[in-house]
Amino acid sequence: MKAAMVAALVIGAGIIAAPSASAVPLGAPAAKAGCGSGWVCMWKSVNYTGATATFNPSTFGMTADLSEAKYLWTDGSSLNDSISSLVNFSNTWNVRFYRDWYWSAAQLGTVPGDGYSTLSGTGVNHSISSIDWTACNGTCGPGHNH
Numbered sequence: 001m002k003a004a005m006v007a008a009l010v011i012g013a014g015i016i017a018a019p020s021a022s023a024v025p026l027g028a029p030a031a032k033a034g035c036g037s038g039w040v041c042m043w044k045s046v047n048y049t050g051a052t053a054t055f056n057p058s059t060f061g062m063t064a065d066l067s068e069a070k071y072l073w074t075d076g077s078s079l080n081d082s083i084s085s086l087v088n089f090s091n092t093w094n095v096r097f098y099r100d101w102y103w104s105a106a107q108l109g110t111v112p113g114d115g116y117s118t119l120s121g122t123g124v125n126h127s128i129s130s131i132d133w134t135a136c137n138g139t140c141g142p143g144h145n146h
Contacts, residue, residue: 035087040095040110042086044073046118050084051075057093057133066129067101083128087115092140095133099124112140 035041035048040057044050051073066080073079088095088110099105106123108116119125 035089037089038091040086040088040090040093042079042083044075044077044082044084046084046120048085048087048115048117051077053079053083055131057090057095066131080129081127083124084119084126085117086110086119088112090133092136093133094136094140095131097124097128098130098132099127101129112136 034052035054038056038058039054041048042053044052053071053073067078069078071079073082083097086097089112091112093112095110097108097110099107106127108119108122108124108128110116116122119128
């Protein structure tokens, strides 16, 4: 079995459980935008604004090719190649965002607590097509605000 669990996103109307409203240790703007502890959240616009998409790595472990029609923003548009800001509040997961499907090409690695108010300059702005994660196993964080 592949060591990394691969994301199955919980998007828009398909959200099974809402993110926790509990306080988070980083990124007041992201917390105010509704990303709770235990969740990875993405926004269509910079500064944690615009349409949203969330997933909980502790709950899901299926593949996610973001070009599939089922992965949508809360505004109904495709999630593929359109993420502008994100935060990893997962607590125990290192999460990687890849430019291409099947977890290839440029990637942006995050640890719990990482927040990117803009992906400009990261190599993956408006080009993320797949996501995967691995348990931290003692190598989590600290995260960074970018």
